Amino acid sequence: MKDSIISIDDVSFQYPDQTAFALQHVSLHVQRGEWLAIVGHNGSGKSTLAKMLNGLHYPKEGTVTISGLALSEENVWAIREKLGMVFQNPDNQFVGTTVQDDVAFGLENNGVEQKEMKERVQEALEKVGMTAFLNQEPHHLSGGQKQRVAIASVIALRPDIILLDEATSMLDPAGRDEVMNTIRSIKDEEGLTVISITHDLEEAAKADRVVVLNQGSVYTEGSPQAIFQLDQELLTLGLDVPFPVRMSQLLADEGLILSQRHFTEEELVKDVWTLNFKK
Amino acid sequence: MMEKIILGRYLPLNSVVHRMDPRAKLLFIFGFVFVVFLANNVLTYALLGVFTLFVIVLSNIKIQFLMTGLKPVIWLILFTFLLHVFFTKEGEVLAQLGFLSIYKGGVIKGAFISLRFLLLIFVTSLLTLTTPPISVTDGIESLFGPLKRVKVPVHELALMMSISLRFIPTLLDETDKIMKAQMARGADFTSGSLTSRIKAVIPLLIPLFVSAFKRAEELAVAMEARGYRGGEGRTKYRVLAWHGRDTAALLVLVALAAALFGLRS
Numbered sequence: 001m002k003d004s005i006i007s008i009d010d011v012s013f014q015y016p017d018q019t020a021f022a023l024q025h026v027s028l029h030v031q032r033g034e035w036l037a038i039v040g041h042n043g044s045g046k047s048t049l050a051k052m053l054n055g056l057h058y059p060k061e062g063t064v065t066i067s068g069l070a071l072s073e074e075n076v077w078a079i080r081e082k083l084g085m086v087f088q089n090p091d092n093q094f095v096g097t098t099v100q101d102d103v104a105f106g107l108e109n110n111g112v113e114q115k116e117m118k119e120r121v122q123e124a125l126e127k128v129g130m131t132a133f134l135n136q137e138p139h140h141l142s143g144g145q146k147q148r149v150a151i152a153s154v155i156a157l158r159p160d161i162i163l164l165d166e167a168t169s170m171l172d173p174a175g176r177d178e179v180m181n182t183i184r185s186i187k188d189e190e191g192l193t194v195i196s197i198t199h200d201l202e203e204a205a206k207a208d209r210v211v212v213l214n215q216g217s218v219y220t221e222g223s224p225q226a227i228f229q230l231d232q233e234l235l236t237l238g239l240d241v242p243f244p245v246r247m248s249q250l251l252a253d254e255g256l257i258l259s260q261r262h263f264t265e266e267e268l269v270k271d272v273w274t275l276n277f278k279k
Numbered sequence: 280m281m282e283k284i285i286l287g288r289y290l291p292l293n294s295v296v297h298r299m300d301p302r303a304k305l306l307f308i309f310g311f312v313f314v315v316f317l318a319n320n321v322l323t324y325a326l327l328g329v330f331t332l333f334v335i336v337l338s339n340i341k342i343q344f345l346m347t348g349l350k351p352v353i354w355l356i357l358f359t360f361l362l363h364v365f366f367t368k369e370g371e372v373l374a375q376l377g378f379l380s381i382y383k384g385g386v387i388k389g390a391f392i393s394l395r396f397l398l399l400i401f402v403t404s405l406l407t408l409t410t411p412p413i414s415v416t417d418g419i420e421s422l423f424g425p426l427k428r429v430k431v432p433v434h435e436l437a438l439m440m441s442i443s444l445r446f447i448p449t450l451l452d453e454t455d456k457i458m459k460a461q462m463a464r465g466a467d468f469t470s471g472s473l474t475s476r477i478k479a480v481i482p483l484l485i486p487l488f489v490s491a492f493k494r495a496e497e498l499a500v501a502m503e504a505r506g507y508r509g510g511e512g513r514t515k516y517r518v519l520a521w522h523g524r525d526t527a528a529l530l531v532l533v534a535l536a537a538a539l540f541g542l543r544s
Contacts, residue, residue, distance in 0.1 A: 054504050077506060085504045092494045093501035097413045097445045104516035109506035111514050121516070139448035153505065 005160060005193050006030035006053065011062035013048055022048040024216045025062070032160075035187065035194045037204035037224075040213035041238030049213070050165040050197045054085050067160050081110060084154030088166040090146035094138045099130060102138070103153045110157065124156035125149075127189070128182050144175025148182050155186060162186075164196040168203060180206060201228070202242040202264070212237065244268040289411050295524060296338035296409045301418030303525035304406050310532050311402050315395055317539040324394055326542065330535055331398045338409050348404055349397075356393045363389030412444045417517050434510030442498070450491065457486050 006029065013023040023045045030036050040046040051057045052064060055076035064071040067082040084106075087093045096102030103121045112120065125131045128148040138146060147167055154162055164183070168176040180203065187194050196203060204210050204224060211221040214237050220227070227234070228245045235241070241249075244265050248258050251272075258271050291297075296304075318324045335342060349356075369384025407415070420437035427433050458468065461482050468479050 051500075056500060056503065077508065080504060080506050085501075087497065087501055087504075089494075089497055091449055092497035094445070095442065095498065095502055095505075097411075097441055101413065101516060105502075105507075106505040108513050108516055109508065111512045114514060114516065114518055117514065117516050137448070138445065139452065157506070 003032050004029040005032040005067055006195075007063075007065040008049075009063050009065075011052070011059040011064060013045075013052060013057060013060050015048075020216075022216055023052075023059075026213075026216070026218055027062075028211060028218065030161075030193060030195060032193055033191050034209060035196070035207045037207035037210045038195065038197045038213060039199060039201060039204050039210060039227075039239060040219075041199060043215075044213040044237075045216040046197045046199075046213050047165060048216075050085070050163060050195075053163055053195070054083060055079055081157055082159050083161040083163055084157055084159040085163045085165060086147065086150045086154060086167040088169055090143045090150065090170060091138065093150050094146055097137060099125070099133045099136050099138075099141075099149050102149055103156050106153050106157050120156045120158075121152075124152040127155060127186055128152045142175060143171045144178040147171065147175070147179045151179070151182055151186070155190070155192075159192070161193040161195065164194070164198070166198060167196070169198070169200065176203070199239065201234075201239060201245075205242060205245075205264070212239070288407065290340060290344075290408050291411075292339045292409075294337060294339040294409065296334070296405065298524075299409075299528060300519055300521050300525045301410050301414040302422055302519060303521070303528055304410060305415070305418050305422060307528055307532055308403055308406050310529070310536075312399065314532065314536045314539065315398055317536060317543055318395070319391075320542075320544045323539050323542050324391060326535075326538060327398055328394065331401055334405065335401065338405055340405065340408055345401055345404060345408075349400065352396075352400060356396050359396065360389040360393045363392060413441055413517070414519075416441045416444070417515075417519055421519055432510075434513070438510075446494070449494075450487070453490060454483065454487055457483055 008026055008028040011023055011026045012021055014021045026045075026049065038046050038049065048057060052059060052071070053066065055071055058071065058073075066079050069075045069079050069082070071079060094102050095105045100121050103124055104117055107117045107120060122131065125134065128151050130145065130148050130152060133141065133145065133149075138149075141149070150167070151162070162183070168179050171179065183194060183196075184206070186192060194207075196207065198204055205228070207224060209221065210224050210227045212219040212227065212234075219237065220230070228241060231241055231249065244267065247268060248271075251258060256275070258268075258275065315327060318327050335345065364381055364385045365379055367385035367388050368380075368382050369388070371383050372380050373383050373386065374381045410418075416437050419440070420433055423431070423433045423436075462468070466479055466482060468476065468483070470476075471479070
C-alpha cells in the first residue's frame with residue numbers, strides 16, 4: 001500500500017459520555033484517485049469515521065494519516081485544506097448570504113488574497129455549473145443546487161480528497177443524479193480521491209471499492225459487484241440491495257440469466273429488452 | 280411573509296446612491312439624524328425637505344414605494360402631531376373646541392415634528408433599500424474595526440449578523456412548514472381569545488427552537504470543516520472601496536449643516 005492517500009491504522013473511538021466504542025480497531029487504506037464508498041446502517045460508525053477524517057474527532061487509539069499528515073491538533077487545519085467535506089443537510093452548511101460568498105467562505109478562512117479568491121470562486125463555480133447563480137441567495141436554490149455550491153466551496157480550496165457525508169440523502173432522485181454526476185466529472189478532471197459515506201447502495205454501486213461497516217468495525221470490503229453478491233447478508237446488516245441488482249437476481253432464479261450485473265435501472269432495462277436478440 | 284415588510288428590504292436598482300460605499304451611507308445617516316435637529320423654522324425645514332427629495336430622486340426609488348413603507352408608523356406620526364396641536368400653548372388661539380383651545384404655535388410645532396419624523400424615516404429606509412444587507416454588515420464591521428483594540432469582538436458580531444440574515448428566509452420557511460404540520464393536527468392559530476392564541480403559538484415555537492439549535496450545531500461543524508478559526512488571519516472576499524463620491528456626499532452633509540445653522544432662528 002505504497003500510494004495510499006489515507007491510512008487508518010487500528011483506530012478506536014469512544015464518545016465521551018458513552019461506554020460502547022463507536023469505532024473498534026478500524027484499519028483502512030484509501031488509494032490516491034480512488035472512489036471509495038463506506039456503507040453501513042445508522043449507528044454503524046460511518047459518520048464518526050467521516051468526522052474523524054476531518055479532525056472533528058480524534059482517535060482514542062491508533063493513527064490516522066491523511067496526505068502524509070498525521071492527524072493531530074497541530075495538523076488539523078492543514079488536513080482540512082487537503083480534505084474537503086460535503087455534509088448531509090444542504091441548508092445547514094450554507095454559510096454565505098449568496099452563492100459566491102459561500103464559496104469564498106473557506107478561502108477567506110485560509111487567508112487567500114482577494115484577487116485570487118475572485119478567480120478561484122469563478123473557477124470552482126464553473127466546474128459545478130453554477131456560474132449563473134453567482135449572486136443568488138440560498139433560499140432560491142434547490143437542494144441539488146445547494147449541494148453543488150457546497151462541492152464548489154470544497155474544490156475552491158483545491159483539496160486532494162473530497163468526502164461526502166450522506167451528501168445526497170436529503171435530495172430527490174433528480175438532485176441526487178445532479179450531485180453524483182458533478183462529483184464524477186470533477187473527480188475525473190482533477191484526479192481527486194472521493195470517499196462517499198452513504199447508506200444508499202445505489203450510490204455505493206458507482207464507487208471503485210465498497211467498505212461495509214457494522215457496529216464500529218469493518219465487516220467486509222470489495223468491489224461493488226462482490227459486495228452485492230452477499231445479498232442476504234447485507235439485509236441482516238440493515239442494508240438494502242439496490243432494486244436492479246435484486247431484480248436481476250430474481251430473474252436469474254426464474255432461469256433468465258442476464259449477461260452481467262446491473263447497478264442502475266437503465267442498464268437492467270437495456271439488458272432485459274435486448275435479451276432475446278442475443279439468442 | 281417577507282413581502283409585506285419594507286423595513287430591511289433591499290431594492291436592487293442602479294443609482295449613485297446604490298453605488299455608494301456602505302460606510303459612507305452609514306456615516307451620512309448617522310450625521311443626518313443630528314443635522315435634522317438643527318432645523319427650527321419654515322425656511323430650514325423647507326431646505327431639509329428639498330434636500331431629502333433630492334436624495335430620494337438620486338436613489339431612483341419611487342416615492343410611492345417609500346409611502347407604503349410608512350404605513351406602520353403613520354399613526355405614531357399622527358399621534359405626535361395631535362399631541363402638539365392640543366397641548367402646546369403658544370402664539371394666538373386659532374380655534375376653541377369646548378375646553379380645548381388650539382394655538383397657532385401648537386400647529387406649527389406639530390407639523391415641524393411630524394415632518395422631522397418623516398424625513399428621518401425616509402432617509403434611514405433609503406439605507407436598507409439601496410444597500411444589500413451583507414454590505415451593511417461589511418460597513419458596520421469596517422467602521423467599528425478600531426474597537427477590536429479594546430477587545431470588542433467586531434468580526435464575530437458581524438459574522439453573527441450575516442449568518443442571521445442568511446437564515447431568516449430559511450427559518451421563515453420552516454415556521455410555515457411547522458405551522459401547516461400543526462394545523463393538520465388540528466391546531467388553530469387564527470381564532471379564539473388572545474390567551475388561547477398565545478398558547479397556540481407554543482407548539483409552533485418549540486419545534487422551531489429545537490430545529491434552530493440543531494441547525495446551529497451542524498452549521499458550526501460545517502464552518503469548522505471549512506477551516507473557520509476566528510477572525511485572525513482571515514482575508515475578506517468583499518472589499519469596500521471608498522470613492523470620491525463618498526467623500527463628496529459627506530461634504531454635502533457638512534454644507535447642509537452649515538446652511539441650516541446659518542438660517543435657523
